[in-house]
Amino acid sequence: MDRIQKALEKAKQRHAQKPEPVTVEPTKSESSVSQAEDPLAAPIESISYSQTKVVNVPNHQLERKRIIAGFYNNPQSAVFRMLRTQVLKKMRSNRWQTLAVTSPTAGEGKSVVAANLAMAIAMELNQTVLLVDMDLRNPSISNYFGLNAQVGLKDYLSGDLQLSEVLINPGIKRLVILPGVGRAEDSAELLSSPKMASLVADIKSQYDSRVIIFDVPPVLQTDDVSLAASYFDSTLLVLEDGKNTESNITKSLQMLEGSHLLGTVVNKSASPPEHQNY
Numbered sequence: 001m002d003r004i005q006k007a008l009e010k011a012k013q014r015h016a017q018k019p020e021p022v023t024v025e026p027t028k029s030e031s032s033v034s035q036a037e038d039p040l041a042a043p044i045e046s047i048s049y050s051q052t053k054v055v056n057v058p059n060h061q062l063e064r065k066r067i068i069a070g071f072y073n074n075p076q077s078a079v080f081r082m083l084r085t086q087v088l089k090k091m092r093s094n095r096w097q098t099l100a101v102t103s104p105t106a107g108e109g110k111s112v113v114a115a116n117l118a119m120a121i122a123m124e125l126n127q128t129v130l131l132v133d134m135d136l137r138n139p140s141i142s143n144y145f146g147l148n149a150q151v152g153l154k155d156y157l158s159g160d161l162q163l164s165e166v167l168i169n170p171g172i173k174r175l176v177i178l179p180g181v182g183r184a185e186d187s188a189e190l191l192s193s194p195k196m197a198s199l200v201a202d203i204k205s206q207y208d209s210r211v212i213i214f215d216v217p218p219v220l221q222t223d224d225v226s227l228a229a230s231y232f233d234s235t236l237l238v239l240e241d242g243k244n245t246e247s248n249i250t251k252s253l254q255m256l257e258g259s260h261l262l263g264t265v266v267n268k269s270a271s272p273p274e275h276q277n278y
Contacts, residue, residue: 047128047174051164056171061146066112069120070172083113083265084120087236088127090262091211096233097204098212099262100134102219104252108240109267111140114215117236121211122175130203132178134214136187137222139180141215145170152181156199157190163199178203187217191228200231219255220248226255234260241269 063071069080091099101114111133118131133141133153142149147168156166156178168177184190203212214232217224235256239249253261 049169049176052167052169052176054169054171055145055147057146065144065146067115067119067144069116070123077116080113080116080120081123083117084124087117087262088121088124088211091234094234094260096260097210098200098214098231098233100214100216100225100228100232100235100259101238102216102225102235102256103238103240104220104244104248105218106138106221108218108238108243110218110238111135111144111215113236113238113265113267114213115141115144118175118177118213119172121213122172124174128174128176128210130176130178130210130212132203132212132214133180134191134216134224134228136180136184136190136224137217138183141177142168142179142181145177147177147179149179149181152179154180154182154184154190157193157195158184163202187222187224188227191224196228197231219252229259232259234262236262237264239264239266241266241271243268 059071062068063074068074068077069084071077087099091097101110101117103110114131118129121127122129131141133139136154139152139154142152147170149168151161151166153166155161156163163178166178168179169175170177190196203210214228216228219225219237237252237256244252
């Protein structure tokens with residue numbers, strides 16, 4: 001934990017010497033943005049999926065895979081709902097719609113954090129969520145939700161599929177998943193393709209109330225995050241307590257400079273928050 005705090009403090013000092021980041025201008029109409037921010041806005045209860053495939057995943061299967069944000073009887077789930085509140089507060093205040101979740105290397109648990117955060121945000125009645133598995137070299141979101149997806153983002157980008165043929169609702173209201181299936185060795189080419197840029201533009205414009213979470217590869221192991229950086233309004237960095245060295249934390253923060261780093265999540269902590277059993 002000391003290494004993490006030390007590296008983060010150094011990063012904060014560097015950023016403190018730079019001008020404040022420019023606020024992203026809204027891409028939606030004022031009315032659509034205010035709807036997402038208005039706590040009195042009508043809840044999105046009547047949403048139904050007529051074209052998107054629906055797979056009702058049993059709760060015990062989700063819990064076995066550590067996708068627990070929606071289970072109030074699990075004391076650890078509160079952590080993800082608290083993370084949701086902090087993330088949404090910052091995204092809404094800056095009018096951000098998209099968030100990338102990454103980590104320095106493989107194994108810190110970024111995909112579990114992304115999946116739980118998506119579930120927690122979907123629990124808000126006036127919010128819809130699209131979770132995109134953009135880790136084309138090691139997709140795992142379908143496995144965590146037990147979706148057994150047959151086609152995914154790679155197939156959409158390299159083939160002639162309609163987007164509706166790829167999207168899946170895991171039986172959770174207001175949450176849709178764009179899964180990944182199979183390893184893509186040419187992930188850099190796919191992510192930098194015009195079709196990927198068109199896809200991001202489309203999914204951002206379809207629903208005003210939608211938050212889009214991208215589960216992206218580890219930032220130090222591929223150039224995929226740098227190639228796709230223009231798609232993300234903000235970024236969340238997942239660290240593993242006791243694993244990440246000060247040097248790779250510092251290098252990760254350097255790689256993410258220029259992006260809107262929303263914050264860091266310390267995962268697999270040896271000292272869990274005391275409030276989780278409250």
